[in-house]
Amino acid sequence: MTSGRKKMNIEEIVSKMTLEEKASLLSGKDFWQTENIDRLGVPSIFLSDGPSGLRKQAAAADRLGLNKSIPATCFPSSSTLANSWNESVTYEVGKALGEEASYEKVSVLLGPGANMKRNPRCGRNFEYYTEDPYLAGKMASGFVRGIQDENNGVSACVKHFAANNQEERRMVIDTILDERTLREIYLTAFEIVVREGKTKTIMSSYNKINGDFTNENQPLMDILRKEWGYEGVVVTDWGGSNDRVDGLRAGNELEMPTTAGETNEEVIQAVKDGRIEEKYLDDAVKRLLKLIDETTKAREDKENFSVEAHHKVAERAAEESVVLLKNDGVLPLDVKKKIAVIGNYAKNPRYQGAGSSIVNPTRIDSAFDLFPDAVEGYIGYEQGFDRYGKKSKKLASSAIKLASSADVIIMYIGLDEVSEAEGVDRPEIKLPQNQIDLIDELSKLSKPIVGVLSCGSVIEMPWVDKLSALVHSSLGGQAGAGATISVLTGKVNPSGKLSETYLYNYEDTPSFKHFPGKMKSVEYREGLFIGYRYFDTTGIAVRFPFGYGLSYTSFEYSDLEVTETGVSFNIKNTGKLDGKEIAQLYIGLKYSNVFRPKKELKGFTKVFVKAGETVKAEIPFDDKSFRYFDISTNKWEIETGDYDIYIGASVKDIRLEGKIHKDGVKNTPYDKKQLISYFTGRVDDVDDAEFTALIGRPIPSPEFDFYKKNRMKLGYNDTVGEIRYARGAFTRFLFHVLNGVYKLMKKTGKRSTANLIEMSVYNQPFRGLSRLTGGAINMPMLDGILVIVNGNFFKGLGIFLKENGKKNKANKLKQKAEKEKQSASAN
Numbered sequence: 001m002t003s004g005r006k007k008m009n010i011e012e013i014v015s016k017m018t019l020e021e022k023a024s025l026l027s028g029k030d031f032w033q034t035e036n037i038d039r040l041g042v043p044s045i046f047l048s049d050g051p052s053g054l055r056k057q058a059a060a061a062d063r064l065g066l067n068k069s070i071p072a073t074c075f076p077s078s079s080t081l082a083n084s085w086n087e088s089v090t091y092e093v094g095k096a097l098g099e100e101a102s103y104e105k106v107s108v109l110l111g112p113g114a115n116m117k118r119n120p121r122c123g124r125n126f127e128y129y130t131e132d133p134y135l136a137g138k139m140a141s142g143f144v145r146g147i148q149d150e151n152n153g154v155s156a157c158v159k160h161f162a163a164n165n166q167e168e169r170r171m172v173i174d175t176i177l178d179e180r181t182l183r184e185i186y187l188t189a190f191e192i193v194v195r196e197g198k199t200k201t202i203m204s205s206y207n208k209i210n211g212d213f214t215n216e217n218q219p220l221m222d223i224l225r226k227e228w229g230y231e232g233v234v235v236t237d238w239g240g241s242n243d244r245v246d247g248l249r250a251g252n253e254l255e256m257p258t259t260a261g262e263t264n265e266e267v268i269q270a271v272k273d274g275r276i277e278e279k280y281l282d283d284a285v286k287r288l289l290k291l292i293d294e295t296t297k298a299r300e301d302k303e304n305f306s307v308e309a310h311h312k313v314a315e316r317a318a319e320e321s322v323v324l325l326k327n328d329g330v331l332p333l334d335v336k337k338k339i340a341v342i343g344n345y346a347k348n349p350r351y352q353g354a355g356s357s358i359v360n361p362t363r364i365d366s367a368f369d370l371f372p373d374a375v376e377g378y379i380g381y382e383q384g385f386d387r388y389g390k391k392s393k394k395l396a397s398s399a400i401k402l403a404s405s406a407d408v409i410i411m412y413i414g415l416d417e418v419s420e421a422e423g424v425d426r427p428e429i430k431l432p433q434n435q436i437d438l439i440d441e442l443s444k445l446s447k448p449i450v451g452v453l454s455c456g457s458v459i460e461m462p463w464v465d466k467l468s469a470l471v472h473s474s475l476g477g478q479a480g481a482g483a484t485i486s487v488l489t490g491k492v493n494p495s496g497k498l499s500e501t502y503l504y505n506y507e508d509t510p511s512f513k514h515f516p517g518k519m520k521s522v523e524y525r526e527g528l529f530i531g532y533r534y535f536d537t538t539g540i541a542v543r544f545p546f547g548y549g550l551s552y553t554s555f556e557y558s559d560l561e562v563t564e565t566g567v568s569f570n571i572k573n574t575g576k577l578d579g580k581e582i583a584q585l586y587i588g589l590k591y592s593n594v595f596r597p598k599k600e601l602k603g604f605t606k607v608f609v610k611a612g613e614t615v616k617a618e619i620p621f622d623d624k625s626f627r628y629f630d631i632s633t634n635k636w637e638i639e640t641g642d643y644d645i646y647i648g649a650s651v652k653d654i655r656l657e658g659k660i661h662k663d664g665v666k667n668t669p670y671d672k673k674q675l676i677s678y679f680t681g682r683v684d685d686v687d688d689a690e691f692t693a694l695i696g697r698p699i700p701s702p703e704f705d706f707y708k709k710n711r712m713k714l715g716y717n718d719t720v721g722e723i724r725y726a727r728g729a730f731t732r733f734l735f736h737v738l739n740g741v742y743k744l745m746k747k748t749g750k751r752s753t754a755n756l757i758e759m760s761v762y763n764q765p766f767r768g769l770s771r772l773t774g775g776a777i778n779m780p781m782l783d784g785i786l787v788i789v790n791g792n793f794f795k796g797l798g799i800f801l802k803e804n805g806k807k808n809k810a811n812k813l814k815q816k817a818e819k820e821k822q823s824a825s826a827n
């Protein structure tokens with residue numbers, strides 16, 4: 001990569017490393033950096049969050065987005081970018097983001113997230129692309145290629161590998177699912193981003209899959225390394241390391257953040273005991289050194305990037321991602337008409353999600369600032385409603401007053417930043433009632449209302465009929481406001497389409513009965529049928545289907561040709577404006593021995609067509625087009641059959657149909673009689689017997705291991721929230737105090753503090769007290785805490801204090817030895 005640079009001699013370095021050095025390299029030096037070994041010329045590297053911008057913390061470090069980071073461009077969230085259906089857009093964003101990382105000497109950018117949106121309530125959906133693995137894989141690949149552009153010298157880090165689809169109890173939850181669902185739905189996006197995006201780093205997730213933590217999960221790591229040929233580094237999610245030695249053995253090179261040497265000792269001991277061969281360490285060290293070497297350019301001094309140019313990249317990306325959901329003709333706006341802007345989000349845009357992805361933007365555009373210049377007939381702004389849902393007659397009546405004198409009302413609505421946050425799932429998917437009430441009131445004026453919606457995940461929209469138009473700007477990043485205004489005024493013809501299904505009611509979700517997992521596990525009883533795969537197969541009506549989005553022009557599809565290598569067809573722009581159309585290729589097989597969704601996305605293209613002109617669109621088939629994962633042969637197969645080819649403007653709006661025959665196998669891996677729900681797609685209420693048949697083994701008990709009613713012995717991987725069931729009365733009392741605070745916070749509107757308690761206390765496993773405190777609490781001290789929790793207060797306290805003393809003494813000795821070493825080398 002870097003021209004003229006001397007490459008590291010990795011073999012030589014490893015041969016000179018001591019066991020201690022090897023162990024130390026594989027665990028963080030601090031919260032964000034790896035160890036350096038100066039005598040061998042091994043520098044430490046910096047890892048920082050993304051994915052919607054760089055979050056490099058110069059001062060106090062945390063993984064929750066609490067402390068500020070250095071200013072960086074805030075790009076649209078992944079959920080927004082996915083609506084562009086344009087890999088070159090994610091590439092451009094990734095490239096600019098990588099440039100910022102490189103300027104800040106960040107070697108690994110922690111993103112993008114390639115997890116599936118299994119359920120609309122997952123608190124982190126805004127950070128993920130879509131409910132479809134193919135689209136997610138493609139979007140993520142563009143993003144990764146951009147970050148890893150050779151001028152940047154930065155590595156992306158695709159996360160969270162894998163099947164990490166709820167925030168509740170995220171660090172301990174066991175995801176129970178069948179092999180085929182794992183492969184086809186939850187791993188395919190990762191597979192694409194490994195093979196096509198060529199990511200150099202992957203972050204394992206916090207959860208377990210079928211009983212094992214992902215970073216210790218040998219079958220999962222074997223898929224990654226042996227099947228997909230991945231040669232990069234796997235890093236734990238922060239604090240996600242459980243048994244360090246098992247993780248290392250499974251192939252997880254880097255543990256983050258630091259445990260102040262505690263796990264290094266475990267690794268060294270394990271080598272000495274023969275529990276792990278030193279060769280494992282050598283291989284892991286080599287892969288890490290390769291990453292360090294390949295990111296050398298990221299650590300060189302560089303000219304500053306152009307803040308203005310990156311703002312423009314963010315704006316262009318947002319423009320491509322805006323989805324026009326409804327339009328009775330009021331849009332594009334007649335700018336000469338009297339236009340009132342209403343809604344808190346016009347002035348304080350909601351442009352990003354909360355948690356580790358939070359960016360400190362270089363600047364923020366708002367509709368309030370941009371409207372007066374962009375729209376001639378602008379007559380003013382009113383806040384209209386309280387952002388956090390409090391009812392206010394005063395705010396509403398001022399808005400109604402302003403709206404009364406307008407010809408068109410533009411209403412900025414959405415979800416506040418506390419509603420969509422890492423670490424907490426959403427309790428519901430509704431727009432706050434005060435906003436719905438205002439829509440009601442305004443609609444009584446019988447004037448056109450144009451909604452502009454800001455949120456990063458699906459919401460119910462029973463109020464949409466009251467609007468004349470609805471523009472979904474999602475979470476558009478720092479330049480999103482300008483992009484939306486360009487769409488409103490027609491400067492930009494909208495070309496985004498939904499990357500997830502907008503359902504009528506949350507209860508329609510196929511995983512409704514199994515989300516989130518509340519105790520030990522979460523069962524993916526809906527199997528393959530997430531998102532449109534379920535709605536399309538069962539015919540259950542939705543508000544806006546997957547792949548849907550309007551334009552100010554219209555397109556006609558014709559002349560489908562299906563060949564062995566792919567499909568081609570014509571798209572004619574039949575309107576008066578130039579525009580872009582996203583055409584989607586879905587494939588299905590009606591007469592199949594294996595159950596399948598009616599159709600699945602297997603390709604797409606976004607084409608620009610001038611008004612009145614026709615463009616020939618082509619979508620090639622690839623290795624994913626016809627494959628399914630066969631559990632009887634344990635590999636990908638193509639089933640013999642006549643496949644249906646659908647070309648759609650959305651999953652529901654199929655414009656062209658064709659057929660192609662494929663020869664392959666005709667296996668019968670399933671007993672149809674046992675799996676009726678899966679063969680019909682009605683998977684919303686799968687019973688125990690059927691799920692047992694699907695996973696091919698008894699369903700592990702999801703219940704806590706109570707030794708008597710509501711009492712359990714707590715261990716490393718029980719969460720702090722479970723102290724409500726602790727044996728020790730004092731501990732249970734503590735829980736009630738904490739819960740009192742939590743409830744009070746919720747009641748008094750301090751939702752972000754309540755969220756914090758939920759994420760970092762309730763959902764924190766005890767293990768995290770040691771894995772995340774950088775050595776302040778070590779495992780023997782944690783043992784003392786657990787003795788307290790489990791009912792022996794004084795004994796536990798004694799252990800805790802004794803171990804704390806031992807730790808402090810050892811630290812002092814270490815510091816002394818280091819000082820002596822330093823002064824010896826200075827002399």
Ligand code: BGC
Nearest residue numbers: 049062063064110237238356
């Ligand atoms: C998140 C990761 C993030 C890491 C570092 C974790 O809590 O799950 O996505 O990259 O923290 O901030």
